[in-house]
Amino acid sequence: MPEGHTIHRLAQDCLHRFGGSTVRAASPQGRFTESAALLDGRVMSAADAHGKHLFLGFDGAGWVHVHLGLYGTFRFGTGPAPEPVGAVRLRLTGGTDGLHHADLRGPTACELVTPGEKQAIHDRLGPDPLRSDADPGRAWARISRSRTAIATLLMDQKVVAGVGNVYRAEVLFRHGMDPYRPGRDLTRTAWDALWADLTELMHEGVRNNRIDTVRPEHTPGAMGREPRVDDHGGEVYVYRRARQACHLCGGEIRTAALAARNLFWCPGCQPGHGG
DNA sequence: GCGTGATGTTGAA
DNA sequence: TCAACCTCACGCC
Numbered sequence: 001m002p003e004g005h006t007i008h009r010l011a012q013d014c015l016h017r018f019g020g021s022t023v024r025a026a027s028p029q030g031r032f033t034e035s036a037a038l039l040d041g042r043v044m045s046a047a048d049a050h051g052k053h054l055f056l057g058f059d060g061a062g063w064v065h066v067h068l069g070l071y072g073t074f075r076f077g078t079g080p081a082p083e084p085v086g087a088v089r090l091r092l093t094g095g096t097d098g099l100h101h102a103d104l105r106g107p108t109a110c111e112l113v114t115p116g117e118k119q120a121i122h123d124r125l126g127p128d129p130l131r132s133d134a135d136p137g138r139a140w141a142r143i144s145r146s147r148t149a150i151a152t153l154l155m156d157q158k159v160v161a162g163v164g165n166v167y168r169a170e171v172l173f174r175h176g177m178d179p180y181r182p183g184r185d186l187t188r189t190a191w192d193a194l195w196a197d198l199t200e201l202m203h204e205g206v207r208n209n210r211i212d213t214v215r216p217e218h219t220p221g222a223m224g225r226e227p228r229v230d231d232h233g234g235e236v237y238v239y240r241r242a243r244q245a246c247h248l249c250g251g252e253i254r255t256a257a258l259a260a261r262n263l264f265w266c267p268g269c270q271p272g273h274g275g
Numbered sequence: 276g277c278g279t280g281a282t283g284t285t286g287a288a
Numbered sequence: 289t290c291a292a293c294c295t296c297a298c299g300c301c
Contacts, residue, residue: 003282052283070283071295087294106295108284157284164282211282239282260289261283 002068004162005205007054008130010074011047012206014056017076017102018044018095023058026091028084035112036090039064044092048118051125051161055118063118064090069108076102125161129199130206136195143183143191150186151179152259163198166239167205169264170213171198173237178272179258179265210234218247238264 025039039058046057054066054074068074081093081101090104104110113121126142127134142159143150153159154168163171172179175194186194205211212234219235237247242255242264251268 006282067284068282069285069293070281071293072283073295106293108293155283166282262281 002052002070002072003164003167003202003205003211004049004051004128004130005202005211006209007052007068007162008049008202008206009209010054011049013076014044014054014092014102015047016096017100018092019047020045021096021098022094024093026093027089028091029087029089031087032089032110035064038112049128050122050131051128051157052164053121053125053161055113061112062115063113065109065111065113065118065121066090066104066107067109069106072107073105074102075105076100125157126159128161129195129202130162136192139195140188140191143186144188146183148183149180149258150177150183151263151265153183155259155261160198162202165261165263166211166236167198167201167213169239170211170236171201173266173270174213174215176269176271178270179263181272208234211236213237214247223247238266240264 021043022041023039023044024041025036027033027036038061042058042061044056045059048055048057052067056064056066058064066074078099081091081103084091084103086105088103088105089107089110091101093101127136127138139160143153146153151168151172154163154171155165169179171194174197175190177190177194201211201213214235214237238253241253244253245251246253246266246269249266249268251266253264253266255262255264257263
């Protein structure tokens with residue numbers, strides 16, 4: 001489930017469960033053993049997220065940089081930690097009441113980094129709608145002079161950090177925007193509206209720990225249809241709804257590969273040369 | 276129980 | 289452009 005909202009939620013949850021207290025760290029899988037030993041018994045004092053990157057700060061040891069990739073999972077539990085099942089890269093136990101545990105499985109990245117290395121990661125990421133220090137103008141500077149399709153730009157973490165395949169499809173639908181429109185054909189007003197919407201949607205994603213993008217007036221009750229809830233979480237307009245009827249115009253949702261990812265859009269509601 | 280695809284990124288060809 | 293990473297939920301038996 002890892003788009004940016006998942007990672008920010010993980011940062012919150014880690015801080016809530018372990019922040020300010022001594023944590024035991026282990027790597028049952030064995031691939032992070034040395035670093036886990038350096039963390040073991042230290043205080044987790046900070047958790048930070050930028051886009052899809054998670055950073056856990058341990059006093060005197062630096063930061064653990066985690067990227068879940070496509071498959072990674074971070075699961076929490078209370079009470080005694082069960083026997084590790086499968087490949088647990090990092091297990092944290094203890095925490096604020098001594099009874100928490102968290103298992104990290106299958107991440108693309110799990111490494112101990114210095115503050116300088118952490119900063120280098122921030123420096124190569126674009127503004128993150130979920131961060132208060134984000135400057136959408138930085139993204140606009142790139143978008144406004146790019147011939148690349150807006151749907152591709154939204155997925156480029158150097159342009160905007162944290163947007164994934166669900167949010168890009170949904171936010172473009174919500175603005176009736178052709179996903180193939182070149183970045184430089186957007187107006188500043190249109191970009192500001194996209195950014196504001198992403199900010200709102202993603203904050204809601206952090207709160208609910210899932211992605212919902214359907215406006216209240218288009219919810220199942222209002223539209224006379226069954227709610228759609230599947231593994232990505234919530235109710236959406238177009239994501240993974242290829243060949244189904246658009247909730248708004250009834251037209252057929254289309255899908256196509258774009259930059260090695262599946263793009264979804266409604267040609268009726270998002271007219272342009274992609275239709 | 277098995278096959279499939281997926282919300283992501285990297286690095287090689 | 290594509291394989292690799294290697295987890296999980298789902299559909300279909």
